[in-house]
Amino acid sequence: MEGKNKTRNRPGGVFKVGAIALAFLITGYQAALFITRAAVTTIVANHDHPDTVYIYAPAPAADSAGHVPDAPETTPGAAVRISSGHSEAAIETVRRHARRKVESFRFDPNTVSVEDLMRLGFSEKQAQSIDNYRKKGGRFRRKGDFAKSYVVSDSVYERLAPYIDIPLIDINKADSAAFDTLPGIGGWFASKMVEYRGRLHGYSCPEQLMEIYNFDEARYEGLKDLITCSPAAPYPLWSAPADSIREHPHVQKWQTARAIVLYRENNPRENWTVDGLLKAGIITEEQASGLRRCRLE
Numbered sequence: 001m002e003g004k005n006k007t008r009n010r011p012g013g014v015f016k017v018g019a020i021a022l023a024f025l026i027t028g029y030q031a032a033l034f035i036t037r038a039a040v041t042t043i044v045a046n047h048d049h050p051d052t053v054y055i056y057a058p059a060p061a062a063d064s065a066g067h068v069p070d071a072p073e074t075t076p077g078a079a080v081r082i083s084s085g086h087s088e089a090a091i092e093t094v095r096r097h098a099r100r101k102v103e104s105f106r107f108d109p110n111t112v113s114v115e116d117l118m119r120l121g122f123s124e125k126q127a128q129s130i131d132n133y134r135k136k137g138g139r140f141r142r143k144g145d146f147a148k149s150y151v152v153s154d155s156v157y158e159r160l161a162p163y164i165d166i167p168l169i170d171i172n173k174a175d176s177a178a179f180d181t182l183p184g185i186g187g188w189f190a191s192k193m194v195e196y197r198g199r200l201h202g203y204s205c206p207e208q209l210m211e212i213y214n215f216d217e218a219r220y221e222g223l224k225d226l227i228t229c230s231p232a233a234p235y236p237l238w239s240a241p242a243d244s245i246r247e248h249p250h251v252q253k254w255q256t257a258r259a260i261v262l263y264r265e266n267n268p269r270e271n272w273t274v275d276g277l278l279k280a281g282i283i284t285e286e287q288a289s290g291l292r293r294c295r296l297e
Helices: 002-047 088-097 114-119 124-135 143-147 154-163 176-180 187-200 206-211 217-221 254-266 274-279 285-292
Strands: 052-056 079-083
Touching: 114 124, 143 154, 176 187, 187 206, 206 217, 254 274, 274 285
Parallel strands: none
Antiparallel strands: 052 079
16 A cells, blocks of 8 residues: 555656756756846947057167167057957847947938948848848838838838938939839830830920820829929920921821921911911811920920
8 A cells, every 4th residue: 555655656756856957947047048148238338348458568679770660659668558359259249239329311212221221220130121022023112112011110110201212213214124113014114105205205294104005094193203204305396307297296197297397487486386286277186285295496
């Protein structure tokens, strides 16, 4: 009977030993964690106040000619105080754990470097996440797009929003690759935007994009806040020859181009207007509407 009781008590003893071992393990882990944190804190604290070493600087010896070289940095025979160096491990520890000074400055989230993102307050991991998004083809078209990034908290975005500077796309200077980044614009529309610009000799206003086939108002509304239109050179309607005028998208026909040249030859300069061409029956109201949007000379 006594042997049976001893057998029953064994699991309790094993449990006690395991509990004590676990307690020692937890205590040891916490102690190691405390020591590690203390070491990191010390390394970081010493980074700006490094240890110093005092070196005795003997008086410089005279050379063979009897001249004593100047020693402006030290006084002969004095102890010189210099900062000691730090190991690579210590420098890496400081880089990872030191509290960085958070800055705020104007930046384009599509081009800002990882280093500058860290200056803006992002951790290295967060900055790399933003950079990886861009490398995979992601683009921030508007300020709000940057706020949607999962590494950008509401408080960080609120602080940085006034400094976000995403350049507008100039429709008179952009290439098809730049147009392709606009919402609702694929490769086909991007190439047409470049082609139509050439036919117009430059856009006179952004609304002329809607003159492109299938470029409707809804598509334009989706990108109008992302574009700008620098001044283009005026189209020389009142001086170009007929074979050039016929290439203009609001003329197109040879007969119309030739009629414009004849109109110029037979009317005084003050009558050379789009309304004058319309009144003379040379162009239609639709053509006149398109030409009015153009800068002409």
